Amino acid sequence: MSQAGTVMQAQKMVEQLREQAALDRIKVSDSSRDLISYVQQNEAMDPLVNPAENNPFKERNKCILL
Amino acid sequence: MADLEQLRQEAENLRKKIRDARMAVADTSLSEVASEVPPINRISLRTRKTLRGHLAKIYAMHWASDSRNLVSASQDGKLIVWDAYTTNKIHAIPLRSSWVMTCAYAPSGSFVACGGLDNICSIYSLKTREGNVRVSKELQGHTGYLSSCRFLDDSRILTSSGDMSCGLWDIEHGQQVLGFVGHTGDVMSLSVGPDNNTFVSGACDATSKLWDIRVVSATRPSLDMRVTSTPSLFFPNGQGFATGSDDALCRLFDIRADQASSHILGSEERGRTRSQTRRMSEKEDETTPTKPSVKRASTTTQTAKEGEEFLERQAKQAKLDENGDKAGTAEATEAEA
Numbered sequence: 001m002s003q004a005g006t007v008m009q010a011q012k013m014v015e016q017l018r019e020q021a022a023l024d025r026i027k028v029s030d031s032s033r034d035l036i037s038y039v040q041q042n043e044a045m046d047p048l049v050n051p052a053e054n055n056p057f058k059e060r061n062k063c064i065l066l
Numbered sequence: 067m068a069d070l071e072q073l074r075q076e077a078e079n080l081r082k083k084i085r086d087a088r089m090a091v092a093d094t095s096l097s098e099v100a101s102e103v104p105p106i107n108r109i110s111l112r113t114r115k116t117l118r119g120h121l122a123k124i125y126a127m128h129w130a131s132d133s134r135n136l137v138s139a140s141q142d143g144k145l146i147v148w149d150a151y152t153t154n155k156i157h158a159i160p161l162r163s164s165w166v167m168t169c170a171y172a173p174s175g176s177f178v179a180c181g182g183l184d185n186i187c188s189i190y191s192l193k194t195r196e197g198n199v200r201v202s203k204e205l206q207g208h209t210g211y212l213s214s215c216r217f218l219d220d221s222r223i224l225t226s227s228g229d230m231s232c233g234l235w236d237i238e239h240g241q242q243v244l245g246f247v248g249h250t251g252d253v254m255s256l257s258v259g260p261d262n263n264t265f266v267s268g269a270c271d272a273t274s275k276l277w278d279i280r281v282v283s284a285t286r287p288s289l290d291m292r293v294t295s296t297p298s299l300f301f302p303n304g305q306g307f308a309t310g311s312d313d314a315l316c317r318l319f320d321i322r323a324d325q326a327s328s329h330i331l332g333s334e335e336r337g338r339t340r341s342q343t344r345r346m347s348e349k350e351d352e353t354t355p356t357k358p359s360v361k362r363a364s365t366t367t368q369t370a371k372e373g374e375e376f377l378e379r380q381a382k383q384a385k386l387d388e389n390g391d392k393a394g395t396a397e398a399t400e401a402e403a
Contacts, residue, residue, distance in 0.1 A: 010073035017080035025091045028323045029304065032099035035320070035327075038303050040103070048109050054135070056151050057114035 068253055088325045093102055096318065116356065117148050125182070130171040139169035139179045145180055149193065154332035157199050172217040177237075179223055181212030187225050189237055205235045208240045214256045216265070218279075224265055226253040232267050234279060246277050257300045257307060266307045269299035274309050276321065 043049050122142035129136045134154065137147050143164030147157040165183035172178065181187040191202040210229030212229045217223050218234075222243075232246040232253055251271030258265045268274045298309045301318070306327070308318050320327040 007070050008291060010070055010077065010207055014073050014076050014080065017084065021080050021083045021087065023087075023324060025087055026322045027091045027093050028096070028320060028325070028327055029094045029099055031094045031323045032094070033325060034322075035096070035296065035301070035303075035305060036100055040306070041105075042302075043142045049106055055114075059114075064114045 081089065083372075091323050092325060096320075115149070115150055115153050117146075117153055119146055119158070120144065125166060126168045126180075128169055128171045130175050131173045132175065135171070135175065137169050137171050139166040139180050139182075141166060145169055145178060145190070147178065157192060157246060159199050162188070162201075165253070168212055168214045170217055170223070172213045172220055174220050175222060179215050179217065181215055181225065183211045185209065185211060185227070185229075187212055187215050187235065189223070203237050203240050205233075205237070205240060205242070210235065211250065213252065213254045216256060216258050217261050217354045218258065221352060224256055224258060224279075226256040226267055228252040230269070230271075232265075232277070248275060248284075249273070255298045257298045257305075260304045260359065264304070266298050266300060268309050274298055274307070274319065363379065 047055075075213055103229045113313035117138070120138065120142055121144075122140050124138050124140045127136055127138040134148060134149060134151055136150055137145055139161075140143050141164055143161045143166075145157075145159040145161060145166070146155055147159070147252050148154070148223065149156055152281060161180065163182060163184035163186070166180050167182035169178060169180040174228070176193045177189055177191055179187055179189045185208045187205040187208075188201055189203040189205065193198055194200060199398070205223070207227070208227040208229050208231070210227045212225055212227055215224040217221055222239050223235050223237055224232060225235065230247070230251060230253060233242045234244040234246075235241065236243045246267070249267065249269040249271050251269045253269040255268045256265050263280060264276060264278050266274055266276050298307055300307045305320055306320050308316055310316050315329045316327040317326045319325070
């Protein structure tokens, strides 16, 4: 019976929403600060911000004198 | 039997509760918190390598974990595995179906996967005893096109499909182990979190869903998006993910605050943007100036690997926009040293 199916769906939806409502949310300010400090800590390793000396994609000097 | 009307009412109450809870923690925005951060220097991008060989539009590419090899999939019916340092082709794999839309490189480097309009995720073994590349498994079960796939390890792969579901597959037995159902539109992309236990999916129903592989139902479904959401990408520490959208905005979602913490305008004209996490120091309202060769969102990247992937995608897109459907090329770009 489609009625039973819809009720089941509704029950599942309610369960899902209950779980979501019960989540612990932290403040955007705290979370943003964490994100920012993570980015700043890893800035040195980011090859776009701090290009590495030995970039493997760069063309090496190809002149070979025999 | 519970009353349907009662359940509907309860659902509505819960939704309101969730909205209120989100607003309660929205005490600021990322750009406000980042306003004190000094800006970074302009990043200049240079094409370092051009990988030529495909004969038609390239739909997807994926870097290997060594950030040296990569696999690309083209609708000329080939998967090509490249050595990006030398531009040599390591493998050229003919596909049974040329309508490929996605490809993936296993973290171990031993397998690649692809799929598309054939609704099948095909796994190819690169390290067979005989030395040749062959199909090791064909994962059938999706009733819609394969839009994206990502290996968790050599024995498990996640897929997203136009049939509005995602799947977790046991490769050895060729079976789907878990189905992630809930989206009401084609699922276009997925990105696995750094802990390999969660992934985010973006779909044409204007939502992104965050799933926990250990618990089948979505842990954080329906994070609020406005329009069709396509690409999605996890932030490297797992605390957030970014999405690109048909409303020309890239959004950064903060998982712990359960909401979008910032968005940037990717391109002046309306259109699909590529997903990208946002550099903390850039102001929210500034449209990042774009260079001629990079038309889409040009904010910077989080990790080297993801960054290279993103740049490759961008450069390819730019190239495709210039050349239309003619011979496709893959370009690896890298910041100027």
